[in-house]
Amino acid sequence: MSGKGQSELKLSGKGTSVSPWKKDAEANPAELVNTEKLRHAEVEVVALQQQLDVKAHEAAAARRAERDWRGKADAFDGQMTQQRSDTLDITADMSRQYGVGWCRRG
Secondary structure (H helix, E strand, C coil): CCCCCCCCEECCCCCCEECHHHHHHHHCHHHHHHHHHHHHHHHHHHHHHHHHHHHHHHHHHHHHHHHHHHHHHHHHHHHHHHHHHHHHHHHHHHHHHHHHHHHHHC
């Protein structure tokens, strides 16, 4: 490579400069196709990994929200059970009081 830079080579008879990468590609076009396929696959793998990360974060957030809602539902269920019990107790007391008073009148 006398007189030429390492990044360019002179092709005989054409009078153009080509990078060593292109020279190798011209020497073996199948290798260039494989290299392009490999790069494309690498980019696709990175994109799919990012999508997986996003979906994993979304799933974790959904699980947290579900736990929160289940906790609220359980608390509400406990309150409703207590309210029903209180209502039954009050109703029973009122029935006893009304029943006792009604019996005394008659």
